[in-house]
Amino acid sequence: xxxxxxxxxxxxxxxxxxxxxxxxxxxxxxxxxxxxxxxxxxxxxxxxxxxxxxxxxxxxxxxxxxxxxxxxxxxxxxxxxxxxxxxxxxxxxxxxxxxxxxxxxxxxxxxxxxxxxxxxxxxxxxxxxxxxxxxxxxxxxxxxxxxxxxxxxxxxxxxxxxxxxxxxxxxxxxxxxxxxxxxxxxxxxxxxxxxxxxxxxxxxxxxxxxxxxxxxxxxxxxxxxxxxxxxxxxxxxxxxxxxxxxxxxxxxxxxxxxxxxxxxxxxxxxxxxxxxxx
Numbered sequence: 001x002x003x004x005x006x007x008x009x010x011x012x013x014x015x016x017x018x019x020x021x022x023x024x025x026x027x028x029x030x031x032x033x034x035x036x037x038x039x040x041x042x043x044x045x046x047x048x049x050x051x052x053x054x055x056x057x058x059x060x061x062x063x064x065x066x067x068x069x070x071x072x073x074x075x076x077x078x079x080x081x082x083x084x085x086x087x088x089x090x091x092x093x094x095x096x097x098x099x100x101x102x103x104x105x106x107x108x109x110x111x112x113x114x115x116x117x118x119x120x121x122x123x124x125x126x127x128x129x130x131x132x133x134x135x136x137x138x139x140x141x142x143x144x145x146x147x148x149x150x151x152x153x154x155x156x157x158x159x160x161x162x163x164x165x166x167x168x169x170x171x172x173x174x175x176x177x178x179x180x181x182x183x184x185x186x187x188x189x190x191x192x193x194x195x196x197x198x199x200x201x202x203x204x205x206x207x208x209x210x211x212x213x214x215x216x217x218x219x220x221x222x223x224x225x226x227x228x229x230x231x232x233x234x235x236x237x238x239x240x241x242x243x244x245x246x247x248x249x250x251x252x253x254x255x256x257x258x259x260x261x262x263x264x265x266x267x268x269x270x271x272x273x274x275x276x277x278x
């Protein structure tokens with residue numbers, strides 16, 4: 001049996017979040033080790049599903065964001081604090097360095113991505129001088145054999161993550177309409193797109209067949225799933241259950257006090273173009 005459907009970015013995030021919770025690596029970590037839920041809008045959905053943070057607003061659970069038609073950095077005093085860390089399934093007040101000190105090879109770090117290519121390489125946009133979450137975790141992940149769980153929607157498909165990373169670097173950009181940035185290619189990544197999500201949750205094989213849209217369908221992906229009738233019917237029921245997931249509102253930083261080399265850094269609200277304040 002085959003079925004086709006379209007997912008908006010918000011619906012994809014909800015689907016992916018549900019699948020991440022069911023991943024074998026995450027289930028082992030919940031039972032035996034730590035789960036570090038890093039900042040990110042998709043991770044906000046995962047925090048809702050995994051940590052019981054039902055009132056968390058995903059658009060505020062991030063530092064970097066693509067909103068108001070450019071890359072931006074949220075105000076530290078207005079965003080929801082992250083990471084959220086679970087130990088054996090319970091939220092704990094630990095830092096990432098403390099988690100690494102209490103080392104467990106089954107610990108996982110859930111970290112979203114900003115780019116994925118056809119070879120399933122994934123890249124993260126980084127604006128902080130120290131490389132943000134990647135700068136703080138990648139050495140230990142690589143040296144000790146931990147795993148990143150990388151939820152990423154197919155709307156973020158690029159031709160080559162390696163080429164993308166080579167093209168950027170904050171201090172090599174002469175002009176940036178938005179926060180200046182670089183890109184880190186993620187190692188040791190267990191990638192979870194809509195395709196893996198449907199396989200994990202329903203046992204169906206999914207194919208990405210089209211993308212794009214207008215209005216609330218902007219950034220949507222069109223998928224075809226195939227499998228035995230009960231599994232495809234389960235996928236249809238799942239998708240119908242998440243249809244209508246609300247579009248995330250924008251949540252941008254304050255241009256006047258921003259420290260990043262954006263075209264609008266230091267600009268008063270009254271002097272910003274209308275498209276940046278709507």
